[in-house]
Amino acid sequence: MVAKETKNKKQETGKIEKYDPSKIEPKWQKKWKETELYKFKEDSKKEKYYPLVELPYPSGDLHIGHWFSFVTADVHARVHKMMGKNVFFTNGYDAFGLPAENAAIKRGIHPKDWTIKNMETMTKQFETMGSMIDWSHTTAACFPDYYKWNQWIFIRMYEKGLAYRGKMLSNWCPQDQTVLANEHVENGKCWRCGSEVVQKEIEQWFIKLTEYADQLIWPEPDKNGLSNGVDWPISVRVAQNQWIGKKEGVKIKHKVIGTDLEFESFSAYPAWSWADRYIVIAPEHSIVKKLVKGTKEEKKVMKFVEEMSKKTDLERQETKEKLGVFTGRYAKDPFGGPDMPIWLANFALINFGTGIIRCSGHDERDIEFAKKYGLKTGEAVVKRENGNAATPHDGMGGILKDSGPFTGRDVWEVVPEVINWIEKQEIGIRFVNYHIHDWSVSRQRYWGTPVPMIHCKKDGIIPVPDDQLPVELPYDVDFTPKGKPPLASNKEWMKVKCPKCGGEGLRDPETLDTFFDSSWYFFRYLNPHYDKAPFSKEDAKKLTPVDIYFGGAEHTLGHTLYARFFTRFFKKLGLVDFDEFAKKRVQHGVILGPDGARMSKSKGNVVNPDDVVKEYGADAARVYLCFMMPYDATAPWAPGGMWGTYRFLKRVWDLQYNLNDKELSKTDLFEMHSAILKVQEDAGSTKFNTGVSTLMKWINYLSAKESITPEEYKKFLLLLAPFAPHIAEEIYQTYFAGDKEFKSIHAQNWPLFDEKYLTTESVTIVIQINGKLRDSIQVESTKLKIQSEIEQLAKKSSKIQKYIEEKKILKTIYIPGKVLNFVVA
RNA sequence: GCCGAGAUGGUGGAAUGGUAGACACGAAGGUCUCAAAAACCUUUGAGCGUAAUAGUUCAUGUGGGUUCGAGUCCCUCUCUCGGCACCA
Numbered sequence: 022m023v024a025k026e027t028k029n030k031k032q033e034t035g036k037i038e039k040y041d042p043s044k045i046e047p048k049w050q051k052k053w054k055e056t057e058l059y060k061f062k063e064d065s066k067k068e069k070y071y072p073l074v075e076l077p078y079p080s081g082d083l084h085i086g087h088w089f090s091f092v093t094a095d096v097h098a099r100v101h102k103m104m105g106k107n108v109f110f111t112n113g114y115d116a117f118g119l120p121a122e123n124a125a126i127k128r129g130i131h132p133k134d135w136t137i138k139n140m141e142t143m144t145k146q147f148e149t150m151g152s153m154i155d156w157s158h159t160t161a162a163c164f165p166d167y168y169k170w171n172q173w174i175f176i177r178m179y180e181k182g183l184a185y186r187g188k189m190l191s192n193w194c195p196q197d198q199t200v201l202a203n204e205h206v207e208n209g210k211c212w213r214c215g216s217e218v219v220q221k222e223i224e225q226w227f228i229k230l231t232e233y234a235d236q237l238i239w240p241e242p243d244k245n246g247l248s249n250g251v252d253w254p255i256s257v258r259v260a261q262n263q264w265i266g267k268k269e270g271v272k273i274k275h276k277v278i279g280t281d282l283e284f285e286s287f288s289a290y291p292a293w294s295w296a297d298r299y300i301v302i303a304p305e306h307s308i309v310k311k312l313v314k315g316t317k318e319e320k321k322v323m324k325f326v327e328e329m330s331k332k333t334d335l336e337r338q339e340t341k342e343k344l345g346v347f348t349g350r351y352a353k354d355p356f357g358g359p360d361m362p363i364w365l366a367n368f369a370l371i372n373f374g375t376g377i378i379r380c381s382g383h384d385e386r387d388i389e390f391a392k393k394y395g396l397k398t399g400e401a402v403v404k405r406e407n408g409n410a411a412t413p414h415d416g417m418g419g420i421l422k423d424s425g426p427f428t429g430r431d432v433w434e435v436v437p438e439v440i441n442w443i444e445k446q447e448i449g450i451r452f453v454n455y456h457i458h459d460w461s462v463s464r465q466r467y468w469g470t471p472v473p474m475i476h477c478k479k480d481g482i483i484p485v486p487d488d489q490l491p492v493e494l495p496y497d498v499d500f501t502p503k504g505k506p507p508l509a510s511n512k513e514w515m516k517v518k519c520p521k522c523g524g525e526g527l528r529d530p531e532t533l534d535t536f537f538d539s540s541w542y543f544f545r546y547l548n549p550h551y552d553k554a555p556f557s558k559e560d561a562k563k564l565t566p567v568d569i570y571f572g573g574a575e576h577t578l579g580h581t582l583y584a585r586f587f588t589r590f591f592k593k594l595g596l597v598d599f600d601e602f603a604k605k606r607v608q609h610g611v612i613l614g615p616d617g618a619r620m621s622k623s624k625g626n627v628v629n630p631d632d633v634v635k636e637y638g639a640d641a642a643r644v645y646l647c648f649m650m651p652y653d654a655t656a657p658w659a660p661g662g663m664w665g666t667y668r669f670l671k672r673v674w675d676l677q678y679n680l681n682d683k684e685l686s687k688t689d690l691f692e693m694h695s696a697i698l699k700v701q702e703d704a705g706s707t708k709f710n711t712g713v714s715t716l717m718k719w720i721n722y723l724s725a726k727e728s729i730t731p732e733e734y735k736k737f738l739l740l741l742a743p744f745a746p747h748i749a750e751e752i753y754q755t756y757f758a759g760d761k762e763f764k765s766i767h768a769q770n771w772p773l774f775d776e777k778y779l780t781t782e783s784v785t786i787v788i789q790i791n792g793k794l795r796d797s798i799q800v801e802s803t804k805l806k807i808q809s810e811i812e813q814l815a816k817k818s819s820k821i822q823k824y825i826e827e828k829k830i831l832k833t834i835y836i837p838g839k840v841l842n843f844v845v846a
Numbered sequence: 847g848c849c850g851a852g853a854u855g856g857u858g859g860a861a862u863g864g865u866a867g868a869c870a871c872g873a874a875g876g877u878c879u880c881a882a883a884a885a886c887c888u889u890u891g892a893g894c895g896u897a898a899u900a901g902u903u904c905a906u907g908u909g910g911g912u913u914c915g916a917g918u919c920c921c922u923c924u925c926u927c928g929g930c931a932c933c934a
Contacts (some may be wrong), residue, residue, distance in 0.1 A: 254851095255850070255851085256850055260929050260930075263929080268934090270934085289933085366932090368934090370932075373934070377934090381934095384934070385932090454933085454934090574929085577929075578930090648869085656858055657857095659872095661870090662857095665869095666870085668885095710859075711859095711869080714870075791914070793915085797865070820901095834864095834915080836864060839864055839865090840864045840865085844914050
């Protein structure tokens with residue numbers, strides 16, 4: 022140790038300074054920025070590491086939830102950096118979208134100005150966090166050099182048939198005046214504004230998610246716990262698989278008696294088909310009109326259709342009562358059963374299968390409906406144990422009693438055979454149904470990526486040629502919602518020449534769903550101004566896939582699924598050579614208000630990070646966010662806990678007045694090295710709370726000593742640096758950095774851990790009688806492996822003797838270094 | 847209804863099948879102080895027990911099981927949170 026290190030500040034100046042974060046934090050933030058400390062530099066000698074946090078929406082205010090996501094990820098990134106990896110850590114903004122437009126309408130500011138101002142404010146707020154985000158890689162969807170590539174991707178998808186225009190019943194939000202994707206309807210309500218969503222038939226753009234539905238299904242994890250080679254939480258994998266909802270079955274062809282009409286019904290349980298006795302059709306189905314045209318039932322049926330169409334999704338979900346009407350028509354049963362009456366029913370869903378169901382006595386809904394309207398039902402199976410009819414849903418199966426050629430056989434066993442048989446008899450075809458539908462991406466709003474398509478009367482829909490991209494979003498537009506896309510109001514902008522015939526064409530006035538933007542932003546980070554493609558193959562090869570993706574559970578069914586789809590598409594384009602964009606996904610928990618309720622402005626329980634920083638400093642806030650709960654838990658913000666971490670940092674600070682050069686004892690080294698190991702394991706994964714508690718434990722140990730050595734202090738600061746970067750830097754610079762040039766603690770290596778210090782001279786062995794703790798003995802480490810000696814030592818204990826004298830020892834179990842257990846009669 | 851996760855002190859929570867309650871908050875008592883704050887020290891799962899130390903029993907939502915040994919593994923049930931849901 023050099024002489025300087027043996028002296029503490031008090032010895033030099035005779036003064037003791039108090040810990041004051043407001044004095045040190047802005048100072049170091051400035052210095053780090055000036056010296057470009059966190060700028061990513063390519064380094065082929067180091068292993069790359071790409072941690073990613075979901076990019077925030079620029080609402081204008083960094084709330085405590087943002088702090089939680091970014092602080093924990095920042096700690097994680099810093100530990101990996103110190104451990105010698107080349108860490109790429111940046112952030113951008115999900116800058117397009119409705120809230121900007123709504124806020125702008127409310128305040129009379131242009132969405133662009135509002136958004137850009139918010140991004141500036143938030144970037145400054147990120148600086149007060151002391152994060153190591155490298156802002157030179159930032160980007161935002163609303164910049165033309167970002168959304169240009171949205172348009173480019175969209176056109177490539179169009180060329181490959183993955184983006185298409187279609188007319189479909191869609192979720193329409195009457196408040197926001199736009200279409201919503203299925204993933205963004207929550208309980209029949211708009212995820213943004215909470216209005217009840219209605220169904221409207223609208224022509225719009227779709228992304229063909231169904232094309233990759235099979236590929237997006239997560240397989241069972243392998244022996245290393247990896248599914249598709251990556252480590253994603255089971256909750257996400259299961260939820261996505263259910264959402265994709267793959268069901269294999271058959272479509273069965275039917276002829277309507279007395280007409281030339283035909284239709285198909287879908288069945289996922291074809292072995293039950295012999296029990297089907299009637300048919301129901303979704304009221305929205307296009308065949309309904311033709312079916313009843315000119316019949317005496319027409320009026321009644323169409324009235325029913327109209328009544329059903331008036332109901333919102335929410336109302337339909339809430340009414341479980343079965344409602345229906347008879348069409349007067351019958352269909353032939355291709356399975357040879359009696360002619361089947363055709364009904365309309367509210368429980369038949371237009372979006373599932375073909376919208377038409379064959380009904381039997383094996384489904385609760387079918388039975389309920391049949392009872393209500395006096396219809397006959399059939400039964401095809403008997404449950405083996407209690408004799409009740411088995412339903413397809415209970416999964417129990419049974420022996421088929423009345424299933425044509427398969428009678429007398431096991432229900433589940435014959436399913437593949439039944440499908441083959443149906444195809445052979447030409448009464449139906451194999452069909453796979455998915456719950457997931459193609460993604461509706463058209464938004465009838467202003468603040469988004471313009472759809473890069475031109476509508477020409479002669480040539481139809483023509484993509485904008487690549488050399489004319491981006492189609493820039495015009496600034497002057499009347500964006501107040503009028504039920505029509507706002508862009509259509511800018512006549513000048515709308516006019517465009519058809520790239521094919523040169524005649525007059527019109528631009529597409531719709532914009533893309535912002536989830537399109539956020540499906541690939543982590544590729545754009547690599548080089549946000551790259552101008553030949555969305556990103557370069559070489560960059561992607563060097564830095565992707567993302568190593569760990571931090572985010573919230575709310576993106577399970579939307580964003581992360583879309584991003585996985587995009588990655589597969591990029592692979593198809595040859596831009597990447599992997600399927601999964603993130604090797605690991607971790608989902609953070611929720612910080613509740615101090616009252617235990619979810620934070621909300623109306624409840625007045627919102628914790629503002631700016632206030633916390635003012636009171637305790639960023640470092641204390643960072644440490645508390647790591648410490649307050651496990652990463653994925655949900656717990657209330659406790660002001661007292663915040664005080665506790667502040668107190669911890671004060672103790673760290675005060676230790677500098679207790680420095681003295683001395684030999685480190687074996688215990689000192691043991692404490693030091695166990696802390697190094699535990700912190701690197703915990704913060705290197707996502708166990709931030711126990712990482713902090715390890716530091717607290719060590720500081721308790723250090724504080725209890727008469728004085729500490731510079732070596733101990735320096736190593737402590739290195740372990741603390743990822744959690745509390747400012748205080749660690751301040752003390753490090755005062756004592757350990759040298760005078761010449763600025764060498765940040767954050768550019769130092771993680772202290773080396775050496776196992777040899779973890780072995781101690783003696784170890785406590787617990788002595789149990791019949792598994793119950795009765796005593797413990799100290800044993801020299803060298804003797805740990807000799808069971809007989811330990812048994813002898815144990816038997817010497819008077820406490821143990823009490824239990825074993827005059828008793829027969831039936832068995833002795835020894836776990837080296839831990840437990841000795843006597844089993845006595 | 848189906849699927850997933852979870853339930854440990856007054857609170858947040860620790861704990862590769864091996865000393866349950868680490869670490870922190872809160873609380874109580876003390877030192878310092880005219881006093882308070884801060885800081886520091888002690889105690890803090892519940893019983894029984896002792897002058898005190900000791901000792902000892904019960905404790906990880908419920909009831910069973912596996913094991914020398916279970917908070918941890920298996921089954922039953924209860925409750926909480928999250929996702930999906932009239933899915934043929």
